[in-house]
Amino acid sequence: MKIELRGVLKSYRSLRALDHVSLQIEPGQIISLLGPNGAGKTTLIRCLAGIAAPDKGGIYFDENEFRRDRLDLRKRIYLMPDFPFLFWEHSIVRNIAIILRLYDADGDGAEKRVLELLRDFDLLPLALRPVHSLSRGQIYKTGLVAMLAADREVWLLDEPFASGMDPQGIDAFKRHARDAAGRGRTILYSTQILDVAERFSGRVCLIHKGEIRAFDTMDNLRSRARDKDNVLQEMFRQLRETGQ
Amino acid sequence: MKLHSPKFEKALRHEVKRVVRSSPALKKEYRRAKKAGRRRTKADWIIWLILSFVVGWIIWVFVKITGHPVTGLAAINLMTLFLAANYARNLPLIIYHATDLPALSLLPLSESEVFRWELQKFFRRIAVFSLFAMISGYGALGIYLHISFMQWVGAAALAILSWATLLALAALCAARLPKLPYPIFTAGIYLFGFGVLMTWKAFGIAVLHFIDGIAPVLNLLLPTGWCPSLFQLFLPGGEWWPALLIVPIALIIWTLKSSLELLRSRLTYKEHILPEIPDQIPGTDPNASAPKDGATQSSPAHLETAAIEEIVHTRRFLVREPWDKRGWFEKKLWQWLNPREKTLAEFAFPRGFSITKPWKTVLRNFSVTVLAGFVAGLANLTLEFWILGVGFVLTFLHALALIWGNGSAFRALLSSGVRMHIYAVYPITYRELSRMLFKASVIQLPMFIAYTVACAVLVSYLAGTPIGWGIIIGFKVGLLIFAARFITTTLAFSGSTNDSTQFRLRTIALVLLFIGLACAFVALGGGSLFVPNPIIAWLLFLAAVFDAYALFRIYGWFHSMNKFDLMNFAQR
Numbered sequence: 069m070k071i072e073l074r075g076v077l078k079s080y081r082s083l084r085a086l087d088h089v090s091l092q093i094e095p096g097q098i099i100s101l102l103g104p105n106g107a108g109k110t111t112l113i114r115c116l117a118g119i120a121a122p123d124k125g126g127i128y129f130d131e132n133e134f135r136r137d138r139l140d141l142r143k144r145i146y147l148m149p150d151f152p153f154l155f156w157e158h159s160i161v162r163n164i165a166i167i168l169r170l171y172d173a174d175g176d177g178a179e180k181r182v183l184e185l186l187r188d189f190d191l192l193p194l195a196l197r198p199v200h201s202l203s204r205g206q207i208y209k210t211g212l213v214a215m216l217a218a219d220r221e222v223w224l225l226d227e228p229f230a231s232g233m234d235p236q237g238i239d240a241f242k243r244h245a246r247d248a249a250g251r252g253r254t255i256l257y258s259t260q261i262l263d264v265a266e267r268f269s270g271r272v273c274l275i276h277k278g279e280i281r282a283f284d285t286m287d288n289l290r291s292r293a294r295d296k297d298n299v300l301q302e303m304f305r306q307l308r309e310t311g312q
Numbered sequence: 313m314k315l316h317s318p319k320f321e322k323a324l325r326h327e328v329k330r331v332v333r334s335s336p337a338l339k340k341e342y343r344r345a346k347k348a349g350r351r352r353t354k355a356d357w358i359i360w361l362i363l364s365f366v367v368g369w370i371i372w373v374f375v376k377i378t379g380h381p382v383t384g385l386a387a388i389n390l391m392t393l394f395l396a397a398n399y400a401r402n403l404p405l406i407i408y409h410a411t412d413l414p415a416l417s418l419l420p421l422s423e424s425e426v427f428r429w430e431l432q433k434f435f436r437r438i439a440v441f442s443l444f445a446m447i448s449g450y451g452a453l454g455i456y457l458h459i460s461f462m463q464w465v466g467a468a469a470l471a472i473l474s475w476a477t478l479l480a481l482a483a484l485c486a487a488r489l490p491k492l493p494y495p496i497f498t499a500g501i502y503l504f505g506f507g508v509l510m511t512w513k514a515f516g517i518a519v520l521h522f523i524d525g526i527a528p529v530l531n532l533l534l535p536t537g538w539c540p541s542l543f544q545l546f547l548p549g550g551e552w553w554p555a556l557l558i559v560p561i562a563l564i565i566w567t568l569k570s571s572l573e574l575l576r577s578r579l580t581y582k583e584h585i586l587p588e589i590p591d592q593i594p595g596t597d598p599n600a601s602a603p604k605d606g607a608t609q610s611s612p613a614h615l616e617t618a619a620i621e622e623i624v625h626t627r628r629f630l631v632r633e634p635w636d637k638r639g640w641f642e643k644k645l646w647q648w649l650n651p652r653e654k655t656l657a658e659f660a661f662p663r664g665f666s667i668t669k670p671w672k673t674v675l676r677n678f679s680v681t682v683l684a685g686f687v688a689g690l691a692n693l694t695l696e697f698w699i700l701g702v703g704f705v706l707t708f709l710h711a712l713a714l715i716w717g718n719g720s721a722f723r724a725l726l727s728s729g730v731r732m733h734i735y736a737v738y739p740i741t742y743r744e745l746s747r748m749l750f751k752a753s754v755i756q757l758p759m760f761i762a763y764t765v766a767c768a769v770l771v772s773y774l775a776g777t778p779i780g781w782g783i784i785i786g787f788k789v790g791l792l793i794f795a796a797r798f799i800t801t802t803l804a805f806s807g808s809t810n811d812s813t814q815f816r817l818r819t820i821a822l823v824l825l826f827i828g829l830a831c832a833f834v835a836l837g838g839g840s841l842f843v844p845n846p847i848i849a850w851l852l853f854l855a856a857v858f859d860a861y862a863l864f865r866i867y868g869w870f871h872s873m874n875k876f877d878l879m880n881f882a883q884r
């Protein structure tokens with residue numbers, strides 16, 4: 069699904085979280101949303117998910133203007149907040165079942181996907197436990213399994229690598245995300261971990277003070293950088309030095 | 313109260329100031345933050361001063377209409393009762409669920425220090441404002457009665473004494489009676505007060521005269537009325553006996569220390585070790601297998617991985633919980649819902665939707681109340697009135713909770729410093745979720761109408777009015793409350809949004825429209841009950857229903873067209 073932001077402006081009182089942001093995101097990419105704290109990363113993700121409403125400008129999915137009552141569009145997008153919104157008193161599989169039904173993704177083959185994902189994320193022995201009895205990382209993995217099983221066209225993730233997941237979980241997520249991007253899914257995630265962003269994503273979106281400072285593929289950024297091994301670190305250093 | 317070293321804090325402040333002064337950008341940001349903080353504090357104070365003035369004005373109006381200062385004292389009494397219930401609810405929330413508790417638990421602080429810190433927040437942010445309301449209330453009486461300077465001094469002391477009693481009562485209730493339904497009680501008074509104000513000429517005056525009639529008894533019966541009763545000492549020709557109330561008032565204030573001590577003892581950082589929780593096997597009632605809090609279970613039931621695999625592989629985990637087997641009404645609702653609505657019902661009521669059992673409870677409690685009231689009436693009519701009144705209020709609030717229930721669809725959760733409703737994260741639209749909730753209410757309508765008709769018939773029997781009138785009024789009230797579902801659903805969507813917090817044209821338009829239509833609903837609904845001409849009454853009734861529906865649809869347009877955020881910033 070093609071995503072387009074046209075002059076999106078979003079303010080919180082006097083603070084401009086997004087300052088006339090225009091972007092075009094083609095499907096089948098893994099995009100890292102980078103920027104200092106308070107740069108507008110989470111606001112951008114929330115605008116795309118319909119939680120935050122732009123003050124000006126529009127968001128388009130496949131040339132269709134996005135509104136909250138467009139259920140057809142909303143079912144094609146999956147938002148994963150920094151802490152998954154789940155029913156704590158219910159088991160992992162019950163939560164997954166409720167979420168899959170909300171996305172109409174509980175049809176044939178859902179059970180196979182869920183089983184495979186529970187195995188991949190080491191959640192199978194815990195699958196019938198209530199979510200409140202799980203650790204922070206396990207709860208995040210539960211949300212992630214629901215997202216991967218729903219397998220929507222656009223994945224929006226807020227800081228997935230600061231979620232308390234174990235290396236096995238992170239590895240499984242990366243593997244599934246790469247596979248999904250290959251199938252035309254778009255994965256947009258925010259992170260502060262530059263090493264991960266540099267290796268994992270195909271494209272980088274650098275945002276600072278609500279403005280897009282860079283939106284390019286890792287290959288292009290690397291070809292222009294002086295320090296080829298630390299491309300993103302160099303970009304952040306420049307951002308800090310120029311103060312803009 | 314300072315939780316950390318003042319010396320260190322001073323040095324840190326100096327250093328931060330130095331750095332800020334050296335940078336124009338930081339200086340600008342500092343000024344902006346300071347201005348915003350001041351504006352917020354100033355706004356809080358202005359709002360509370362205005363509210364206090366309104367309290368004084370209401371009491372002045374009451375006394376002017378009735379000509380009895382004791383009615384004004386009863387109004388202060390009822391206000392104190394409302395505030396005590398409100399504080400009894402808020403005090404534990406502020407102390408035990410403060411957002412800074414996790415951070416404080418990491419500091420080398422004793423529990424009593426943390427308790428004092430949280431308590432002073434309660435006093436500073438909430439409790440102090442009720443003092444203004446008290447001063448304003450007694451001040452209004454003083455102005456009406458043209459009291460002397462010494463009496464003014466006495467009235468000021470009384471306001472402080474009333475405030476201290478209010479805090480002591482709130483602490484007492486929070487510490488000793490924490491399980492009383494304070495939110496329901498305060499919400500009931502809110503609704504009742506709003507209804508009275510909106511239907512002032514038709515209904516409010518009658519309520520005021522009723523309060524006027526029972527004011528002396530009310531002030532004596534309720535502990536919140538004992539302090540206001542002391543004001544009678546200042547009245548010309550006032551009797552001396554209210555001075556005796558000093559003793560129970562002193563006793564209430566005396567309990568403050570032990571209540572706070574009890575509340576403090578409940579603040580603990582000890583890690584709660586919960587018993588291992590058994591697996592929730594699809595198709596079984598999770599409540600049946602879950603152990604109760606604190607209970608130990610020697611061998612919690614955990615299935616083998618192979619068995620869990622089997623549950624997933626055979627799609628048993630995707631089978632919906634069989635809550636339609638709970639009763640006839642549940643079954644009918646389940647049949648009425650389309651597949652999408654069933655999914656939403658499962659989302660909003662993950663524990664299942666109960667209609668039969670809670671309505672049986674309401675009707676049982678109502679029957680017991682009526683029976684007890686009539687039995688008591690054989691001995692004492694006032695007692696009968698109180699039993700029926702309290703019973704009606706409690707069963708009515710329970711019935712309201714059922715007919716307006718939203719389940720957990722609007723549960724607010726925190727995410728990166730903002731609060732959001734759980735439904736907002738998932739692909740759920742305003743209209744489809746509302747439709748499912750309306751269906752859940754409609755299915756309960758026969759019980760609700762039966763309940764309101766029974767209440768109205770009983771009231772008309774006691775009041776000596778024709779039973780037929782009671783049936784019609786009960787029917788209309790039931791339908792009007794059901795129509796108010798449009799408004800309550802809108803309010804539920806409105807929570808955890810910033811639809812009213814931004815200063816812009818569309819926000820102001822939305823808020824004014826909302827208030828206007830809500831007031832029109834109350835006025836039209838009230839009119840439909842009391843206008844003698846039946847045709848006009850039914851037209852007003854239809855207009856009220858249409859008004860509520862219009863409010864729901866207009867708000868829905870704002871919601872669907874992304875006119876505000878589905879989040880608000882968590883209170884700092």
